[in-house]
Amino acid sequence: MRAALAAAVLGAFTIAQAQDKPAASPPPSWQQGKPAAMQESTLHPFAIEMTGKAAKDLPVDKLKVPAGFKVEVWAEGMPGARSMAQGDKGTLFVGTRQLSDVYAVTEKGGKREAKVVLKDLDAPNGLVFNKGTLFVAERGRITRYDGIENNLDNPPQPKVIVDNLDPNKQPGHFWKFLTLGPDGKLYFNIGAPGNIVMPTYMEASVMRVDMKGTLETVALGVRNSVGMDFNPKTKELWFTNHARDWLGDDSPNDTLHRVSRKGMHFGYPYCHQGDTPDPEFGKHRSCKEFDKPALKLGAHIAPIGMRFYNGKMFPAEYQNNIFIAMRGSWNRTVKQGYNVMRVVLDDSGKVTKYEPFLTGFLLDAKSDPPMWGRPNDVMVMKDGSLLVSDDQNGIIYRVSYGK
């Protein structure tokens, strides 16, 4: 009796106290998992320029490529420009994440022109073009636009391949990259719901879907992959992955992965970079259980788009290299990255070299912001040149060789 009364009084007191002093505001979602020891840290992500920036107002002359290569501004005026896909007739389609648009870049009378071709979509980040059809991955669905390149002024209504991929509509890494497999299926990611959170069914994975909508899991334990491509020689899927934040300047590494069999598990949330148990979730599973990355890319460096180079323009030693666009870092006191990197593989698919290819976006590793632009995706054009999108400014650069 006394105990019950005491509990009732205590309960009433707690409620009164709660009304008197509401809980402090929740921290911003990107601070999820920030340990007590780092509470004073002022590190924060950088927002893009929602209205874009003009190349003339930016230090684009700072961009550097290896000897014999040339880099130039190819198109601008596409705020939030991210993933790229080229149509059969040469149209470049460009997706966005923070905006709701897909752009089309066309050439008319020798003039290049960018315009919005699809609008009011939900983070249309993933794009694939194949045989006249543009496939678009939004947060919650994957759709197809048949014959769009013939109807850029009046695009067709989309047909849905799969829907309901984002049922909870909560913050999380749910924007998607999209690529087409040699099996004719579309491969995409469903990321983790937060920085370091136990994922639920289908989260933290790489999936694939066929044209009828049949879903399969390809890889698990993948926190946030927003770039993938198939090795043209071996037909294996490779992808980039962002590791968790708030474990210090040098840990853990973001990673490059090779999928040599279906159902591989790369460790999230238990184990990072193949060998580093998570301070909180690591106790549940051992790193020994999980598949290892093909390459550690650097901490917090934010690898996004990656493509194998199979064009005809670059020197022979670039054949089957991987180019990776690094959009970070922010979660590091001294910034690194903001480059396009080159990865060289031997015939067995082992990494033999990892070096910068396009640099110059990082101005001052200790200032805020540290960079003037951010490479987001890379794409090999039909002529063999390499396009690089910069979503910070809404600009696309072109890297070419020779002449």
Add this chain to the structure above:
Amino acid sequence: MRLGVCAAALALAGAAAAADPQAGKSKAAACVACHGEAGNSTNPAVPSLAGQPEKFIATALFMFRAGSRQDAQMTPMAKPLSNTEMNDLAAYFAAQKTAAPRHQTKPENAAAGPEAAKKFNCTQCHGPRLLGQQQMPRLAGQHYEYLRAQLAAFKAGKRADLDGNMTAAAQALSDKDIEVLADYLAGLGGE
């Protein structure tokens, strides 16, 4: 000599990656009708734009045009603007000097304000001195009535923000907290 000064000024503008403030000024006549001379508003319901971060102004204009942020006066003003015009206007108002605040913070809030700003994570994004940075607005010296109205709208889920963080932060605010914060911020100067 004059050339030297001019070159130095240009170099600074280049470092900030500014758009064209002169072009912005020529388009700002409609803005200053409500937002005040050089963006220092004298209408308590209308925010000051002078000295706001360039990226914040451009982002706010973007949101009005896109429709995620709505206002009877601002929505039609933003609708016809191109990205370049938004950037030029942002560059102009960001470069204007902020007038000293007219608001006098109540003595009790001069002490309670900084505590509340820390507790509710204001300083996490808006900066240690609440002068704003990048896409986050300057709060120091903004109008008391405007701040109150915005905080209440964030709390009610009626004011969009870029990533949902401001709406989340406002959920913990009581009416009293809003009062304390608005009174403290409106009286806060500093360059």
